[in-house]
Every structure is written in C-alpha cells, then in structure tokens.
Amino acid sequence: xxxxxxxxxxxDVVYRVIRARRDVRQFRSDPVPDAVxxxxxxxxxxxxxxxxxxxxxxxxxxxxxTRRLVRALFEERNRQELEAVPxxxxxxxxxxxKLEGILESPLNVAVTCDRRRSAxxxxxxxxxxxxxxxxxxxxxxxxxxxARAEGVGVGWVSILDREATQLxxxxxxxxxxxxxxxxxxxxxxRVRPMLEETxxxxxxxLGELVFQxxxxxxSALFNA
Amino acid sequence: xxxxxxxxxxxDVVYRVIRARRDVRQFRSDPVPDAVxxxxxxxxxxxxxxxxxxxxxxxxxxxxxTRRLVRALFEERNRQELEAVPxxxxxxxxxxxKLEGILESPLNVAVTCDRRRSAxxxxxxxxxxxxxxxxxxxxxxxxxxxARAEGVGVGWVSILDREATQLxxxxxxxxxxxxxxxxxxxxxxRVRPMLEETxxxxxxxLGELVFQxxxxxxSALFNA
Numbered sequence: 362x363x364x365x366x367x368x369x370x371x372x373d374v375v376y377r378v379i380r381a382r383r384d385v386r387q388f389r390s391d392p393v394p395d396a397v398x399x400x401x402x403x404x405x406x407x408x409x410x411x412x413x414x415x416x417x418x419x420x421x422x423x424x425x426x427t428r429r430l431v432r433a434l435f436e437e438r439n440r441q442e443l444e445a446v447p448x449x450x451x452x453x454x455x456x457x458x459k460l461e462g463i464l465e466s467p468l469n470v471a472v473t474c475d476r477r478r479s480a481x482x483x484x485x486x487x488x489x490x491x492x493x494x495x496x497x498x499x500x501x502x503x504x505x506x507x508a509r510a511e512g513v514g515v516g517w518v519s520i521l522d523r524e525a526t527q528l529x530x531x532x533x534x535x536x537x538x539x540x541x542x543x544x545x546x547x548x549x550x551r552v553r554p555m556l557e558e559t560x561x562x563x564x565x566x567l568g569e570l571v572f573q574x575x576x577x578x579x580s581a582l583f584n585a
Numbered sequence: 586x587x588x589x590x591x592x593x594x595x596x597d598v599v600y601r602v603i604r605a606r607r608d609v610r611q612f613r614s615d616p617v618p619d620a621v622x623x624x625x626x627x628x629x630x631x632x633x634x635x636x637x638x639x640x641x642x643x644x645x646x647x648x649x650x651t652r653r654l655v656r657a658l659f660e661e662r663n664r665q666e667l668e669a670v671p672x673x674x675x676x677x678x679x680x681x682x683k684l685e686g687i688l689e690s691p692l693n694v695a696v697t698c699d700r701r702r703s704a705x706x707x708x709x710x711x712x713x714x715x716x717x718x719x720x721x722x723x724x725x726x727x728x729x730x731x732a733r734a735e736g737v738g739v740g741w742v743s744i745l746d747r748e749a750t751q752l753x754x755x756x757x758x759x760x761x762x763x764x765x766x767x768x769x770x771x772x773x774x775r776v777r778p779m780l781e782e783t784x785x786x787x788x789x790x791l792g793e794l795v796f797q798x799x800x801x802x803x804s805a806l807f808n809a
Contacts, residue, residue, distance in 0.1 A: 367602065367734045374598040375734040378591065379628045379727050395806055402806075404603045406791045408726065411743055413780040415789050420796045421804055438712050447706050455708065473800075482671050484679065484780065485743045488662050492743045494715070495763065498722035502632065503603050505723075506730070510591045510599040519635055519709045519716045531800040539719065556637035556708065565639050567630045572644045576697075576755040580645055582619055582626075 378510050381550060385514030386459045388466040388545035397511050398468070398544075404507035405472075410496035412484030416476065417500045417539075420530055422469040430529055431521065431541070432463045438520050454561060461518045466545035471526075472501055477535040497539040504542075514547030602734050605774060609738030610683045612690040612769040621735050622692070622768075628731035629696075634720035636708030640700065641724045641763075644754055646693040654753055655745070655765070656687045662744050678785060685742045690769035695750075696725055701759040721763040728766075738771030 367375070393401075402419055410416060422428060439460065446452040463469060474497040486492050505515045518541045527538050556562050568583030591599070617625075626643055634640060646652060663684065670676040687693060698721040710716050729739045742765045751762050780786050792807030 366736060367598070371598045371602075372734045374591070374595045375602050375731060376624065376628060378595075378599050379631050379731065382631070382633065384633050399806060400600065402795060403791060404600060406789075406794065407603050407606070409606065409608050409729070409741065409778075411741075413778055413786045413788075415794070418794050418796060418800075420798070420800060421806070422798055424798050427798060442709070442711060445706060445711065451706075458708075460709065479786065482669060482675075484682075484785065485666070485684065487666060487669065488745055489743050489747055491715075491718070495718070495722045495725075498719045499726040499729075501719075502723040502726035503730075505633070506727075507599060507603065510596045512590060517633065517635075519713050521712055523713055529799075533800065536800065554633075554637055561708065562637045562703065564637075565630075567627060570630065570639070570642050571626060572642060574644070574646055574648050574651060575753075576642070576644060576757065576760065582623060582645065 378506050382505055382509040383514070383550050383554065385516045385547040385550070386462045386543070387548040388462045388514060388543065389548060390465065390467055391546055392467045393513055393545060397513065401504055401507045401511060401513065405500040405504035408496065408500035408503045410499070411486045411492040412479060414479045414483050414486070414493055414496060416474045416478050416493045417497045418473045418475060420471040420473065422471060423467065427529065428463050428469055431469065431526065434521050434525050435461050435463060435518060438522055442520055454559065458555070460520060462516050462543040462545070463518065466543035468544045470542045470544050471530055471538060472497060472540040472542065473532060473536050474539050475536045494537065494539055501540045508544065512546065514545060514550065516543040517541070518543060602730050606729055606733040607738070607774050607778065609740045609771040609774070610686045610767070611772040612686045612738060612767065613772060614689065614691055615770055616691045617737055617769060621737065625728055625731045625735060625737065629724040629728035632720065632724035632727045634723070635710045635716040636703060638703045638707050638710070638717055638720060640698045640702050640717045641721045642697045642699060644695040644697065646695060647691065651753065652687050652693055655693065655750065658745050658749050659685050659687060659742060662746055666744055678783065682779070684744060686740050686767040686769070687742065690740070690767035692768045694766045694768050695754055695762060696721060696764040696766065697756060697760050698763050699760045718761065718763055725764045725766070732768065736770065738769060738774065740767040741765070742767060
C-alpha cells in the first residue's frame with residue numbers, strides 16, 4: 362500500500378461519515394472550540410474549484426443581534442413558504458417542522474462566492490459561468506463532512522431572502538451568498554433525514570437515477 | 586463512544602481523503618469494477634438536498650462514439666478559451682495543460698439536475714431556486730471523495746458548451762447538466778493541484794478568507 366492509499370477499513374470510515382451526515386436543526390449551546398472549527402474550515406478550503414479559483418469566504422457569525430435579524434428574515438420568508446404548500450394536510454405537516462437553528466446554534470457560517478476573484482481570466486469558468494458557485498458548494502460539502510466527523514452538526518438554511526441577507530452581512534457587489542449554515546453540537550444525529558422520517562418525502566431508489574449512455578436509458582448496474 | 590461517533594483516527598481518515606482528492610486528467614484504461622462504481626454512486630446519493638429533492642441523475646457514458654463527440658465539443662470550446670487568455674506567457678502555459686481525460690478514462694459520468702422533480706412544491710427551494718443545482722454539487726463532492734477513497738480518480742470538465750452537451754445526451758427540458766466527469770484509475774494522484782504545481786495560481790491563505798460577523802472584518806481564528 363502506498364502512503365497515499367486507503368485501506369478497506371479507511372474506506373469504510375469515509376462511507377460511514379457520508380451516510381451519517383445530517384441536516385441538523387436542533388443544537389446544544391456549547392461553543393465549537395477554535396481548533397475544531399479551524400480543522401473544519403481547512404477541510405472546506407481543500408475543496409476543488411474551477412481554475413483553482415478558491416472563490417469562497419466564510420463569515421463566522423456569533424453576534425446575537427445579527428442572528429436575530431437573520432432569524433427574522435427566515436420567519437418572514439417561511440410564512441410565505443407555508444402559504445405556498447399546495448395541500449392542507451401537507452401544510453399542517455410543514456408547519457410542524459423545525460427548519461433552522463439560527464439562534465440555538467452557537468455559530469452561524471455564511472459561505473459566499475466571490476465571483477470577481479482571479480479576474481480577468483478564470484481557467485475553465487467562461488463556458489459555464491456558474492461553476493464558481495458550484496465550487497463553493499463543493500467546499501460546503503467538505504465542511505459538512507468534516508464537521509460530522511468531529512461530532513459537529515450543520516444545517517443549511519435556504520429559506521431566506523438572499524438580497525436582504527447579503528445586505529445584512531455587508532457583501533459587496535460581485536459576492537454572492539451561497540449557503541447560510543447553522544453550526545454546533547447537535548441534540549442528536551438522526552438515523553434518517555427528518556423529511557424522510559416524517560413521511561414528507563421518500564428516498565428515491567438509486568437504480569432509477571442511473572442511466573447509461575444517454576438520458577432515460579436504464580443502466581444494468583443496479584438491476585443485476 | 587456511541588456507535589455513530591468517530592474516533593480521532595477516523596477523523597484523520599476523513600481529513601486525509603479530503604486533502605488527497607485531486608482533479609485527475611490522466612488515466613489508465615482499466616475499467617472501474619461495478620461494485621466499486623456502485624459504492625461511489627451510493628455515496629453521491631447520500632448527499633443532502635434541498636427539501637430532500639434528490640434532484641440528481643448519473644449518466645454512465647462508456648461509448649467511444651459519444652466520448653469522441655464530447656471530446657470534439659471540448660476541443661472547440663478550449664480553442665476559444667486559449668484565445669481569451671490575456672497574456673502571452675500565460676497563453677503558452679495554458680496551452681501546455683492537459684485539461685480533460687475524456688477518451689483515456691474508461692468511464693465518463695454526466696451528473697444532471699432534474700429541476701422538475703418533486704413538483705409543484707419543493708420545501709425550501711423557492712427563496713433560492715438554484716439550491717437544487719447546489720444540492721447536485723454536494724452529491725458530486727461525495728462522489729469525488731468516495732472515489733478517492735477507492736483509489737479512483739475523477740476530473741471535472743467544465744470547458745464544454747452546455748447546450749450542445751445536453752443535446753448530445755438527450756436531456757429533456759428542465760434537466761440541466763451540472764458536471765461532466767471523467768472517472769477511472771489515475772496514473773497518479775498529484776501531491777498538489779496541477780494549477781498550483783505549475784505556478785498558474787497559488788493557494789490562498791485560509792486566514793484571509795475567514796471573516797467574523799460581516800464581510801471584510803478579519804477573524805482572530807487563524808491569526809492567533
């Protein structure tokens with residue numbers, strides 16, 4: 362085994378952390394130590410990026426005042442979302458969900474994409490300009506998995522008005538909010554995602570999502 | 586330690602795979618066994634997604650004919666990119682880069698986002714509609730890390746005309762190509778990213794990318 366190779370036991374750890382990761386909305390209040398946070402952000406920074414652009418920034422938000430304002434943005438937008446649920450029983454189920462932990466978590470992290478970075482030429486970005494946003498998402502997944510391995514929970518809050526949140530955080534033109542994350546030690550890591558556990562939505566069988574050669578042509582891979 | 590917890594040694598494995606992942610463009614021709622590919626796709630499918638939408642599909646492309654057509658799309662677009670490099674020395678450096686392994690790798694995987702899935706209401710998507718594309722990226726990073734743990738290389742080809750590639754793969758309206766990946770056993774995993782190694786671009790110090798409370802306010806985390 363070469364020094365950079367992974368044993369079967371190592372692989373199992375990687376698969377285990379991938380499967381054990383959850384979107385967490387219920388947190389304990391104790392802080393995440395700086396050393397742990399440093400390792401998690403370092404993992405995010407090791408993500409791949411288009412043209413090695415590393416377009417991400419991480420804004421660590423601990424101020425209760427800021428978090429209260431973000432929480433208010435969530436509540437305003439979430440009321441609209443609740444109204445938009447097309448079915449009464451579903452509306453009631455939606456209303457029962459806890460969808461964020463902005464105030465309970467000791468730390469919020471805004472992950473942004475600086476689309477101006479490495480101007481004027483980013484290798485490989487022009488054909489699909491949103492690949493810088495995509496790179497930032499790869500960093501978010503690294504952060505999420507590293508956190509899970511540290512026993513730290515992460516929850517992504519997407520129910521926010523982006524413009525208002527960007528204004529609140531002072532983002533300049535050309536910098537876009539990609540992910541607003543709640544970070545802290547969780548009350549628990551659920552065995553299954555909350556939306557699956559509550560019957561909101563089931564997991565798709567993977568075999569139905571894999572095609573071969575072109576769209577719609579089913580693959581033998583999972584049907585053997 | 587609870588059964589779902591990770592030991593310090595386990596955490597080291599997670600950090601090691603995150604750091605050892607590379608964008609690979611040089612491949613051996615031997616195929617990735619179905620069992621390995623199945624595990625890698627399963628890891629992708631375990632990614633988080635907005636409203637548990639699981640908007641991804643994976644098109645496994647082995648046909649040499651299709652790969653030749655994709656390769657031609659790359660070459661056409663890459664000529665335009667080369668022309669756009671603003672400096673002569675940089676242009677020469679760019680010209681020396683191998684940026685894809687479409688034909689050498691035994692397998693290409695097109696990862697798509699079906700924006701129609703779970704219609705009419707996707708929990709949490711409306712406020713930031715591109716979060717379904719972002720979810721698909723999280724699946725790509727899971728795939729990439731799982732592959733690395735299996736000793737399998739992945740390279741993301743972004744230098745493609747999206748419309749033409751989507752047409753070639755038969756994607757219906759409402760389905761978007763997110764990532765076109767080359768997958769196979771690599772000649773090597775580089776110690777550093779190719780663009781860093783060749784001096785195209787350096788790695789940003791993480792401390793400069795971390796702010797506290799709002800944009801531009803430097804954090805003490807990495808300056809201690």
